[in-house]
Amino acid sequence: MSRIHDMGGLHGFGPLAVESDEPPFHHEWEARVFAINRFLLKRGAYTLDEFRDAIERMPPAEYLQASYYERWLHAIESLVAEKGVLDVRRG
Amino acid sequence: MSHGHVHETSAGTSNRVKSLIAALEAANVLTEAQLDGAVESFLTHAQPANGARLVARAWTDAAFRRRLLADGNAAAAELGIDLAHWAPVKLRVVANEPGRHNVIVCTLCSCYPLALLGPSPSWYKSDAYRSRAVRDPRGILAEFGTHLGDDVEITVWDSTAEVRYLVLPQRPAGTQAASEQQLQALVTRNGMIGTALV
Numbered sequence A: 001m002s003r004i005h006d007m008g009g010l011h012g013f014g015p016l017a018v019e020s021d022e023p024p025f026h027h028e029w030e031a032r033v034f035a036i037n038r039f040l041l042k043r044g045a046y047t048l049d050e051f052r053d054a055i056e057r058m059p060p061a062e063y064l065q066a067s068y069y070e071r072w073l074h075a076i077e078s079l080v081a082e083k084g085v086l087d088v089r090r091g
Numbered sequence B: 001m002s003h004g005h006v007h008e009t010s011a012g013t014s015n016r017v018k019s020l021i022a023a024l025e026a027a028n029v030l031t032e033a034q035l036d037g038a039v040e041s042f043l044t045h046a047q048p049a050n051g052a053r054l055v056a057r058a059w060t061d062a063a064f065r066r067r068l069l070a071d072g073n074a075a076a077a078e079l080g081i082d083l084a085h086w087a088p089v090k091l092r093v094v095a096n097e098p099g100r101h102n103v104i105v106c107t108l109c110s111c112y113p114l115a116l117l118g119p120s121p122s123w124y125k126s127d128a129y130r131s132r133a134v135r136d137p138r139g140i141l142a143e144f145g146t147h148l149g150d151d152v153e154i155t156v157w158d159s160t161a162e163v164r165y166l167v168l169p170q171r172p173a174g175t176q177a178a179s180e181q182q183l184q185a186l187v188t189r190n191g192m193i194g195t196a197l198v
Helices: A028-042 A048-056 A060-065 A068-082 B011-026 B032-045 B048-060 B062-070 B072-078 B127-132 B137-143 B180-186 B189-193
Strands: B090-095 B100-105 B153-158 B163-168
Touching: A028 A048, A028 A068, A028 B011, A028 B032, A048 A068, A068 B011, B011 B032, B048 B062, B048 B072, B048 B163, B048 B180, B048 B189, B062 B072, B062 B090, B062 B163, B072 B090, B090 B100, B090 B153, B100 B137, B100 B163, B127 B137, B137 B153, B163 B189
Parallel strands: B090 B163, B100 B153
Antiparallel strands: none
């Protein structure tokens, strides 16, 4: 079964919105989310494939409503819980 | 904010991030200072100027161009650019030629040669680009003001977690006297994505 992330060829997403002189991040929290992910990947808390999978298994309605970095945040929160990232380091 | 269908972020999202960081700090996983350092390092090292160096070298050195097309990672390493710094990705460079144009996309998410092009634009990550680039590339290019003749074949390359693509644009006419540095300045990010000509 295909998931919603497999978007190639789908219709109905409208014209592109191209922003000129776009900043790398639109909110400070987006930069933080980017950095948290980079950091957790680097220390082996989870792999890039696991991260992608965590985005791709978002419920479709939630996926479509979320912005790009909201999807990332959702995936990081899921993996931090599933992998026990907070537990392992304690004590 | 005007990009994509991204709405104003609620304070809720920002607070969720703060809670996550606080929990990670409390568990001694990371510190806020480390996060700031990671962002700064990324923005310093991931620049479209890196891609432009590869392109300008390929324009001026036929042997380098052959090596770049044969093994992107090795050619980038020649210029001191480590593509696999944080993920083991393979770079495949695809060359525009008379009658043949290339465009890159990641239909599944947002894979992109960050080290060579810098932070990716929101439109590249948008559902609109991802869904339509493979079905109507000519329409997408037109939205960027790039109009190719019907005799030009367009190939769309769908990136994956393992393979990242970079478009090698055609060298502009009338640049025979330009230095490699002057050529670098002509190379644009969108030219290396394939949504623009150089």
